[in-house]
Amino acid sequence: MAEYRKKGQSMLSIENVIGGIVVNWFAVSIIVALLSFVTAAWLYSWVKKQDSGTQKTQQIGKLIRDGANVFLAREYRLLGYFVLVVAIIIVLFLPQPIWQGEPTRNVLMAVAYIAGSVFSALAGKVGIAVATIANTKTATAAVKSREGAFTNGFRGGAVMGMAVVGSSLLGVTGIMILTGDAGLTLGFSFGASSLALFAKAGGGIFTKTADISADLVGKVELGIPEDDPRNPAVIADNVGDNVGDVAGMGADLFDSHVASLSAAIVLAMALDRGLGQFTNMVFCYASAGLLASIIGTLMARIGPDSNPTGALNKSTYITTAIFVGITAIATYAFDFSWHYWGATIIGLLVGVVIGVATDYFTNDERNPVRHVASASKSGAAFTIISGMSYGFLSVFPALIGIAISALAAYTITNGIDPTTNVDALFGISMAAVGMLSIVGMIISNDAYGPIVDNARGLVEMADLGEEALRITDELDSAGNTVKAITKGFAISAAGLTVIALLGAFMSEANDILLAKGMELLTGFDIMNPVVFFGTMVGAAVPAVFSAMLMLGVDRNAQRMTAEIHRQFDEIPGLREGHKDAVPDYARCIDIATQGALKELIPAGLMAILATLVVGFIGGVTAVGGFLAGNIVSGLLLALVMSNAGGLWDNAKKYIEAGNLGGKGSEAHKAAVVGDTVGDPFKDTAGPSINTQITVVSLVASLAASLFIAFSIF
């Protein structure tokens, strides 16, 4: 918002005064962000202090940690070059060509972009650091008690949750304090999301390459159990859980959180015509969300009789309730608009409802999983047909939920400022902020999953006993259920965020059009063939993007499978499990790493280039359609793939629990096919799509002035 930036407004306008006390919302945000770091540090040191267990556990734990760190280092080095190239492009062209606009702003934009990607990388790095310690601690604790194991797993995950949301709030607030330029937060957000795009894709390809190959040769061909140390890919599989589910997912939600905040700030400042009550409210609510997550996280624990899924869900509900309470009090105390408070709460509640609906489709106590498991008796084809069908059905609650929250947020906030349509767009962006307010808690729940999954592997590989295996199995199953829910949540949140970003895009574009004295955009009319052209291309992008990632996994898994076969053939005694026969774990990690690095760039680049091509052909008008088509098709595919994948996973687990013939039955074989298909669906393509949606929205916003200047139509 060029005109606000230039006003050089005083920091005073981000303040409220209550009972004579001055509350500066920037200061509050910084304090809460620092509080979350303190919490993270405390949790980290708590986990670190726990028993590291037997030498073998530590040995294997080190293999996983080293593998994850090597992958991360190589991935970040590659992405470093990418970030550098983009930063140079930004300096030259964005938000306006350097020879036309203000060079300082271009440089600041590049710095914000770099900061966003560095923050994202750091959050991922911290998450991996603690997750690869917490896994051994959890495995070791599981030998003694279920409660201890749960606490280790959850607190390990919570470090990630606190680090991610704290960095997001700190980064966005820092930019505002230093520059007062809301447009720069979009640059920060673009840095976060472009890193997330590749981290998600790269991690997703790595993890599924290893997982599929390990299962295919180990479980299916040789009939050796999951996590058997003879399997050369077993360490790579555990590394994959960390780089895919911890680092990748953390980057994804970091990106969504930053994007929702940025969009809200851009729109709030447009409505405030500078800084004012609406901007105050954004920072107040964001701080409240993080605070609620900190409290909720510290309260999570299980008793001897409670189940881990219940404990995770209970913490989520507590966090939600605290957020509702704090924001209501703040709204009353500081005289914020109750309308926008309503929009925020609607977003949050719809997020929770979508999570519950997702649970219906992926929970093994419900009809869909049971039906797919039972259809598997007729063969793998029926596993796929019925699973895809339920995947299709599952989009309904999420899409309707997003539609209703957008409509409701619009309705209760429309007309607050009768001179503009920004008021209602801001309402939608607050619904997104609301949905993402408890994301600290969501990430904690989500990162818990791969930690206990790893712990289960360690228990198996380090021979920690049957009881520990039973406990980690139970914790792992809870992780899977919760993961499906948080995934639905994350996708929906991205959807709502991107609508807000679409509003921010139009607002940015209009600033430029206004400055050039050109006709302003009033919206994107689907009946306008230029918009329609963009819509169609935008709709194709997520499909092509998914295809590229899945074919990448496919190619990479073929390479890895060949390597596993080679090792079993060439290393004497490996197949039989001789004590001295040690597989070459590192070689498998290396293949997964190389393959992932090779495959992660093209898909993301395609999405970014498609945005630019549409923009330079059809201008901002076509880009509006492009973003709309991209959201519709992206949400659809992401939801189908994530939910069908989660469903197949649990259908397989349901059969493995002894139902319908149990392990080794025909139904089980069919269910394994479903699970394998679901792997790249739910862990590679599906969750990468929401990052893809966010990235193209930000590319569009930042390049708006170029499209206006240089498009054909």
Added chain:
Amino acid sequence: MAEYRKKGQSMLSIENVIGGIVVNWFAVSIIVALLSFVTAAWLYSWVKKQDSGTQKTQQIGKLIRDGANVFLAREYRLLGYFVLVVAIIIVLFLPQPIWQGEPTRNVLMAVAYIAGSVFSALAGKVGIAVATIANTKTATAAVKSREGAFTNGFRGGAVMGMAVVGSSLLGVTGIMILTGDAGLTLGFSFGASSLALFAKAGGGIFTKTADISADLVGKVELGIPEDDPRNPAVIADNVGDNVGDVAGMGADLFDSHVASLSAAIVLAMALDRGLGQFTNMVFCYASAGLLASIIGTLMARIGPDSNPTGALNKSTYITTAIFVGITAIATYAFDFSWHYWGATIIGLLVGVVIGVATDYFTNDERNPVRHVASASKSGAAFTIISGMSYGFLSVFPALIGIAISALAAYTITNGIDPTTNVDALFGISMAAVGMLSIVGMIISNDAYGPIVDNARGLVEMADLGEEALRITDELDSAGNTVKAITKGFAISAAGLTVIALLGAFMSEANDILLAKGMELLTGFDIMNPVVFFGTMVGAAVPAVFSAMLMLGVDRNAQRMTAEIHRQFDEIPGLREGHKDAVPDYARCIDIATQGALKELIPAGLMAILATLVVGFIGGVTAVGGFLAGNIVSGLLLALVMSNAGGLWDNAKKYIEAGNLGGKGSEAHKAAVVGDTVGDPFKDTAGPSINTQITVVSLVASLAASLFIAFSIF
């Protein structure tokens, strides 16, 4: 277009005078339509005259014919009630409540609606009648010569092609002659498409129930060949080819053709402000398309050295060339707008290009099919993952093609009438007319498929020898390839048609708004949350619709599989193939019929009700978004499912041809899973979606005045 209707214009305005000769375009259309009926009759009698073959062939042929007729009779009876109920609703409420609007127009609308559904049913009936004769003739001819078999199969299919397009042109022209009311052609179109929706869904469920069950028990479990007469489901499978692929597909393309014509007429009359040159052009081009198809059809034949796929494609190219030629001459002679001629030809060419692109993804000489076949060596999961990936990729050329044709048509026709945006919408609708101009030829090619597929079955069941089997195998394979192409074509044509219908919808809505003195619609702005709400719901509908149909197939196939098992267990000697052991074919047909009838209504009704719910909540504004979301998501899913399905089918055939280990290999087993998954994708859900898209567009257009009067927002 209420205001034109009332003018009671003279028929003269549909005339051009050239060299003193008066050319009345209504008369021309009627004459060409009648010419197509004459051609159909001649082709029918030609096929009828051919040798019916051995007694056994005739016997089995009769079983198939009776099965198809019984299904059709029961389906049409059920749909008769549906049509009646809808007709009553139309009389009461559409286009306006009978107590507010003009009762006569409501009655006429209901009559047009009934006429549309009756014409569609008749075309299906005629198609089945000839297809179930042509199959025995083709099988018998295959004993003697390849050329004879081809001609029988093709001419059988061509009867359907001529009947469908002739009825469409006759019906639309008839309504215009009798009433001069373009709005009523939308009612006719709604009748056609609501019948098509259910015929396609019902036929699709029937055919895939039978196909999957027959394969599962026969080929997979018992290892008996395709079309083995011991298999109780084998006749049902052949009946399914007819009711699904002949009657269902005919209804589908009838519906698209009528819809594209109706939309073009509505927009032409808006542009002509009554009747005039634009309207003349629509009828001229529609007649030219049918004429070109008649000529192309009569020229299709193969020589001893040419392959059948080439022959079918050649006829298509000839038809295309003739159409381009005739319309260019007519445009010159009658002084039509060259801009709109250009838009028409762009639509046609893009249709052909999309067909070729579809061929790339489903042709077994190209990389995708080869890759999927080779991935099958690693197991069924890889068949599915790689096939889905290529399915996703395959949407790209089609969506971009549609986007470019819309944009190009818009660009070259925009500004012809500077007072309105209807000029460019009419350009898009002419692109749709162009794409559908050669549909007579397309249907002929498409209906050829199930006929030769049936013939192959008859050759096997009636023991007509190896040579005949080889010949029908070759012809069948050509049918499969061409079918994949025409499917991509049909989906894209539906896409473009629906955009035109969206224009017609807006035009209809504005007529009503104008009459009520309310603010006119200028478009559907995606940034308007009411539009966005509609978009999200619209996007969910095709996914839910597909899921309902596929779960229907799943349920029905389970029932049928149980019945086949029962027969093999209870009928002594059936498994061993004793001469006296005759399976109860009728029971299987009955199960497929009952199941299809039970499952066909809910999915279609859901789509229609969703439109009404959105309309009554968000008014015409939300419905505009609903249609847009529906097009995007519908095209995406229809293309993915059709193309992935075709690809899996051909990957299986490629392996069966002796590659990668051939029949019985592990790769083959995996490919069979892919093929089975692909069955409901490509023959039930995928092609039903384009009918679903058309139906909701027409429901929206017809109910526009109700939405305006009674919506919440």
